[in-house]
Amino acid sequence: MQIDSTSPRDQAAVEALFAAINAGDKAGFLATLHPDIVYTFHHQGYAPAHGKDAVAQVWDAMNASFSGLHEEITRLYVRPGHAIAQWTLSAALAGAWPLGTRVAVPDAVQPPCIVPGVDIFTLEDGLIIAKDTWADVGIWFEAWGRLAQHS
Known part of the structure; x- marks a missing residue:
């Protein structure tokens, strides 16, 4: 991992999240x-999650949909x-996951996919107050598109 940091406290918060x-x-x-x-996941069909309770629901949905979820900075x-x-x-699809409008x-649990992405964080007092996520969801479409149903 390459690190360029001038704020040890904020770096620690981001590393702790991962x-x-x-x-x-x-x-x-x-x-x-x-x-x-x-928290905003910039992917069709996702609205920003406001507050810890809403982000906790995102956590629950991600962990219900993916098996072996691992993110490497x-x-x-x-x-x-x-x-x-x-x-x-890196994660395997294990439950329903939105793909655009489907x-x-x-x-069955699908083979894992490797998806690159980026997060942009805003921190306040050593805590993450905003997280914007972009991922190459085209990889999901290629891997799991055949499983997609209209919602």
Whole structure:
């Protein structure tokens, strides 16, 4: 992982978030978030999640849909109050997952996909107050598009 950071506290918060995701540690994940967090996954059909309770629901949905979820930071840039993380996600589709205006519904756990993405963070007092996520969802369409049904 390449790191360029001038804010150890904010770097620690971002690294703790990814560590909690990889450990399946929901409490640890939520501990990195500001109470007023706004999480936006920039993918068709997703509205921003406002507040820890809404982000906890996103956590639950992700963990219900994916088996073996793992995110690896490849590059991390941190300045006071802001961070950008490039990452790869590895996961197998295990439950229903939105693909645009359709939903992929697996008949069995699907093979894992490797998906690159980026998160842009805003931090306040060492907590994540905004997280914007972009992922190469085209990989999901290629891998699981045949499973998609109209929602």
